[in-house]
Amino acid sequence: MMKTMMKLMKMSELLLILSCVLCVSFCEDDHQDLNIFGCSDSDGEFMYTLDGEEVYYADFNKGEGVYPQPPFINHISYGEGAYEQALTLQQICKANLKNSRIGMKDIPVESDPPSGHTLYSTDEVELGVQNTLICHVTGFYPAPVKVEWTKNGKTVTEGTSINVPYPNKDRSFSQSSRLVFTPQQGDMYSCSVSHPSLSKPLTRIWDVEVQQPGVGPAVFCGLGLTIGLLGVAAGTFFLIKGNECSYPPSGHTLYSRDEVELGVQNTLICHVTGFFPAPVKVYWTKNGKTVTEGTSINIPYPNKDRSFSQSSRLVFTPQQGDMYSCSVSHPSLSQPLTRIWDVEVQQPGVGPAVFCGLGVTIGLLGVAAGTFFLIKGNECS
Template identity: 30%
Template sequence: MTACSETDEEVMWGSDGEEQFYVDFKTKKGLIMLPPFANPLQYPGMYEVGEGELAVCKKSLARLIEDFENQLEPQDAPQSSIYPSDDIQLGSENMLICHFTQFFPPPVTVRWTKNGEDVTDKSTLSQFYPNEDNTFNQFSHLPFIPQEGDIYTCTVEHKALETPDTKTLDGHLLVQQSWCFWSKDDLSDMEYIKPYIFNKINYVEFNSTLGRFVGYTETGIYNAEEWNKDTAELQTRKAQVENYCRNNAQTYYSTVLHQTVEPRVKVKLVKKADGSSLARLMCSAYSFYPRLIKVTWLRNNKEVKGGQTSTEEMPDGDWYYQIHSHLEYMPESGEEISCVVEHASFKKPMVYKWDPSMSEPDKSKIAIGASGLVLGVVLSAAGFIYYRKRSSGQ
């Protein structure tokens, strides 16, 4: 993906929503962002390729600003969430993840605090990734050691969070993406799609299945008609199915896409039964790859059909994922409850039994939420995380 505006720029390559490489224009380097479980990979000339793509983007942006004169730049406010990368243990190293998504345009500003003090300099910020609706998502990570009473906040600022009567007319963003779609392992059904997206509008794209450009706006239709007259350009684009898509897909299969990482699974009691109130168990799977996973419950060796809720697979922003499944039930003497996890890293479903001897809920508590804070004229979405030691009997 190549993205450029009057003030921001990004060139990155990814797979299934994960970042593989990106170009740092400040240091003039190409950086590989593959996870530890991936096989080594080199990409010589990455910075030069990114520099060339950015130059094309900037040139196209200037022309499109004229074509779409007086168009108001769309703005979408980010939706923020904050969660730890692993099970919370007081005094043990962990990582806080602040994930903000559905925003447009980039950039966002992120600020972290610990007990009211700014700790942003200890955090990292990922590149922004495209969503299917042409908005973006991004991650910020903060290493931390949870201690009793600590309060952490992640505050996200974005121009769409300004006060309602504030309007912003300046600023435009052009995104040039290259998508490779396939479902067969032999890559025989590979399709190459290259959309050109200006201010969230896909105005024209090349489709390898059709073998031509297709326009979706007046400007896009005009460009498609002109570009489709250039037979040499069409042949170059069609060749990208082999040169760009299949070639890169084969490389990705060998380096990362065929790799698997087993989840770390923990079953714990998060709420005791109290009178007519049900007890609640949570089965958490952390740090697994690939994303697809299935979590179910057994009660006395029979699958539980109701009383369950689950998060979706939550990205950690570093190729790993986590998921949390809850089971509400009324405890009975002598029963056996288990969590069953199915994942590509396992040869068979793995069963994790709940140990009733660990009947007390965890001593540490994590609360996650979001609120609005007015900072000058900017309305910021803020997430917070709070640890409090439970008193006995709670």
């Protein structure tokens, strides 16, 4: 199936022509192959994506084609003439751009503001450990948006990046910007999004708030965990030795793409990171029943530490009291990791509380035994 879309955008400084071709391959499982190209007076864009992941783009500044493909897939090539084809399409695009300016100079500009704007970290926050903030914007037209980052009120550019706009099925666009950072207690970050349809930028605030336990609980918890972890360490050592080429996810988050409104369609995103090898399996439930309709999952994406990240999505319409869950299976896990999300309150994980409780219990048993023998020893003296 071939589907061609032409969008003409007129702005004060930028006029963009964007063409997309959507192909569905004839395989056992259908895949979406998307070709995007466009131009302006000073810039151009040409790229191919597969199932939402970028597999080829033309770098017009360096004069070459780039294949940003992970090493675990079979290499996909578009032939030696791919970059030359991109150059030819740029010339055609700029010629059409000139004609479009003449023909559309009095036509009102179509412009839609973002319908969703979220800011979150890819991994669970640990003070002093490098992490990544993701500012995701969706539902806007035309593309692109402009994203600005701040830290404690000051503009940040180092460690930032932004992907090319990705077309949604409703002809709007999505785009994500990333900021690599090292969290410190009390730091505050913001992501501001500008678009021609907005009278002022949309801003989301994210601050570093890691609760520090008091000295007393920390001592008891530390003693208990030390005793408990001695036993856990031996089992972990043999588990790792027996499965050296496999390790479980280090992060598992479940969140809604947009702010929740009852009766308004939304998307739940289950993001998993830090696992090896790829992929993971993701299962969805609604009110305890398995859900498959409206679900999707992208291909695994390699991280810098050679682990992988992967996201699954569930399109849903929130109703009061509904409860959803996302369960993740991986060869390194003895049982699936599960996150719960309900329409009223998102339920936090209980893993750290369980470990701390077990550690304190074991520690107190050791203290009780030591006190008993100390008293018995004094009775004999």
